[in-house]
Every structure is written in structure tokens, then in C-alpha cells.
Amino acid sequence: MSPGAVPRPDTLDGGSKAAKGKVATVGGQQAVPVVLAKKGESVTWYVATTGKPYFIKQDSTRDDMQDLTDSDFGGAVSAKAPSGAVVEAPAA
Numbered sequence: 001m002s003p004g005a006v007p008r009p010d011t012l013d014g015g016s017k018a019a020k021g022k023v024a025t026v027g028g029q030q031a032v033p034v035v036l037a038k039k040g041e042s043v044t045w046y047v048a049t050t051g052k053p054y055f056i057k058q059d060s061t062r063d064d065m066q067d068l069t070d071s072d073f074g075g076a077v078s079a080k081a082p083s084g085a086v087v088e089a090p091a092a
Contacts, residue, residue, distance in 0.1 A: 023049055026057050027069065 021033035024046065031046035043065060046057040058068040 027071070029056060031056055 016036050016038045019035045019037070021035055021044070023030055023032050025031070026046045030049040032049055034045045034047060036043045036045075041060075041062050043058065043060045043062065045055055046059075048054045048056055052073070054070065054073050056070055058065070060067060
């Protein structure tokens, strides 16, 4: 942010109301969209309608939010602890 710039308040916040949309097909899976919209910006989250209600997709009109698609729920994850020395972040 440039010096003297006024930060823009978040237009999609806790005071915004979510609305449930009509069931749609996302990647071959039935999902219900949940839309949060305010002041010309919106975020839509798609939640699976069958099986576990997994979040499967996010679409956003905002520049600071990415569109995302999730899949392969319940699959194995090959995560392991990092090796090497722990380095502290420098103080600001």
C-alpha cells in the first residue's frame, strides 16, 4: 500500500448475508452453491449434495480471492516432517 493510501474495508464480511442457490453440477458432482454478495463483489462456494458435504469449488469476483477446485477427498496424503534446522523469521 502506498504511503497515505486509505485501506479499503472488506466488502464481504461477517455482516454480509449468504444465499443458497439452485443445485448445480460441478465437475460431474451435484453441489449446492452458497453465494455471499455485497457491493458488486461475490464469492460462491459449492458444497457437495451427496455423501459428506465437502466444499468442492470456490468462484470469486474479487481480485484478492482465487477461484479454487478441491477433489480426491479421503485419499492418502504423502506429507512428512521437514528436515534440517529450524530458522526463526526475522522480527519486523
